[in-house]
Amino acid sequence: MKLKNRFILILxxxxxxxxxxxxFLLVGSVVHVSANVATQKFINxxxxxxxxxxxxxxxQLTRIQHLQNWSQKDRWAxxxxxxxxxxxxxxLFLAHNRQQNDQTIRRYYxxxxxxxxxxxxxxxxxxxxxxxxxxxQTIYQRQKNHLDQIRIWYxxxxxxxxxxxxxxxTYHQETLTLSFEQxxxxxxxYKLIKNRRLKQTWQPQVxxxxxxxxxxxxxxxxxxxxQEKAELAALKNxxxxxxxxxxxxxxxxSFKAMDQASQxxxxxHVNATNVLFYASAQKTLTLMQRKGDRYTAASAAxxxxxxxxxxxxxxxxxxxxxxxxTAGIVTQPGQDNFGQYVADATNISSETNTETDFNQARxxxxxxxxxxFQTAILFNNGSTLGxxxxxxxxNNTITISSxxxxxLISSVNDGITLYVS
Numbered sequence: 001m002k003l004k005n006r007f008i009l010i011l012x013x014x015x016x017x018x019x020x021x022x023x024f025l026l027v028g029s030v031v032h033v034s035a036n037v038a039t040q041k042f043i044n045x046x047x048x049x050x051x052x053x054x055x056x057x058x059x060q061l062t063r064i065q066h067l068q069n070w071s072q073k074d075r076w077a078x079x080x081x082x083x084x085x086x087x088x089x090x091x092l093f094l095a096h097n098r099q100q101n102d103q104t105i106r107r108y109y110x111x112x113x114x115x116x117x118x119x120x121x122x123x124x125x126x127x128x129x130x131x132x133x134x135x136x137q138t139i140y141q142r143q144k145n146h147l148d149q150i151r152i153w154y155x156x157x158x159x160x161x162x163x164x165x166x167x168x169x170t171y172h173q174e175t176l177t178l179s180f181e182q183x184x185x186x187x188x189x190y191k192l193i194k195n196r197r198l199k200q201t202w203q204p205q206v207x208x209x210x211x212x213x214x215x216x217x218x219x220x221x222x223x224x225x226x227q228e229k230a231e232l233a234a235l236k237n238x239x240x241x242x243x244x245x246x247x248x249x250x251x252x253x254s255f256k257a258m259d260q261a262s263q264x265x266x267x268x269h270v271n272a273t274n275v276l277f278y279a280s281a282q283k284t285l286t287l288m289q290r291k292g293d294r295y296t297a298a299s300a301a302x303x304x305x306x307x308x309x310x311x312x313x314x315x316x317x318x319x320x321x322x323x324x325x326t327a328g329i330v331t332q333p334g335q336d337n338f339g340q341y342v343a344d345a346t347n348i349s350s351e352t353n354t355e356t357d358f359n360q361a362r363x364x365x366x367x368x369x370x371x372x373f374q375t376a377i378l379f380n381n382g383s384t385l386g387x388x389x390x391x392x393x394x395n396n397t398i399t400i401s402s403x404x405x406x407x408l409i410s411s412v413n414d415g416i417t418l419y420v421s
Contacts, residue, residue: 036083285404338385
């Protein structure tokens with residue numbers, strides 16, 4: 001009897017065990033299926049186009065990162081099936097590539113306006129290639145624009161160093177007599193340097209070059225003034241039968257032209273300290289500086305090759321040098337920012353055009369459309385905009401030589417008054 005009761009007890013316990021195991025397996029199966037369905041749904045929600053491998057713009061990178069950390073644990077295989085694991089692996093790879101590109105490009109910047117010391121052509125090319133894995137066009141274009149800005153800064157800095165190194169080497173070794181064009185170009189190229197360390201390296205050398213040139217000019221001006229004084233004295237004391245020397249007439253005419261320019265500025269109530277004066281009759285462009293109640297020339301007169309700009313007062317809105325591909329000028333009349341330079345004009349208008357004439361482009365003139373405006377000086381007066389350029393004779397432009405343009409760029413800043421007589 002006891003043996004029979006014990007047998008019945010064993011059977012009952014076995015049945016309980018079987019029932020518990022069955023319940024556990026059933027619940028585990030439900031959890032397993034539920035986890036896979038939820039994860040698959042999440043994976044699909046992160047794609048803009050799953051077939052092309054394009055993630056959505058605002059992918060949940062933090063949640064994906066949590067899944068990545070979880071995926072590295074042994075319980076991964078117990079929760080997700082092979083299809084889910086494969087989908088997660090691909091999603092994690094694409095998300096990691098996006099994060100890595102953002103972090104890499106961020107490291108290439110040294111503040112907002114300089115590139116970091118680690119940047120070189122090889123790294124830029126490698127990053128450029130990795131960007132191709134990003135199939136979301138919005139993200140790709142954003143990353144590409146930031147990378148292109150670094151490349152532009154890097155290339156123009158290398159060009160600047162290539163110009164400055166031989167010039168300063170010759171200057172130090174041979175005590176070179178500097179020309180106005182050389183010093184202007186040296187200062188213009190120095191402004192193109194977009195690396196803090198290189199800027200600090202070249203700053204004292206370019207400053208010394210400029211200081212030496214000014215001293216040379218001062219000495220030459222003193223000698224020239226003495227010569228002019230002697231010539232004028234000789235002219236005054238010369239007999240009536242002696243004819244004028246053309247050089248003496250040129251001196252007198254030059255003084256008269258500067259006096260007339262100063263008078264024009266004062267009569268038109270121009271009182272800025274520095275004024276870029278365009279004498280349309282003489283076709284000359286001169287940087288002038290106010291001293292007391294008159295203006296005097298602060299630079300040599302530059303010959304204007306062509307012009308088509310109405311007389312009046314304007315402001316230099318932007319000195320343009322190597323703008324990014326997204327840079328543009330607001331050309332829509334009536335806008336508050338009409339005639340203004342915008343580094344990323346895609347924030348204002350997503351409409352692109354290929355118009356090369358800024359007078360015809362609306363609402364944005366994209367600088368990349370016309371190579372002549374990659375180096376230029378933008379000016380406006382609120383109702384009219386124009387450019388000082390080299391190599392273009394469009395309406396509302398003042399055309400000068402490329403050498404004079406580089407010299408002028410190194411001498412003027414945004415906000416200076418341009419007066420057209």
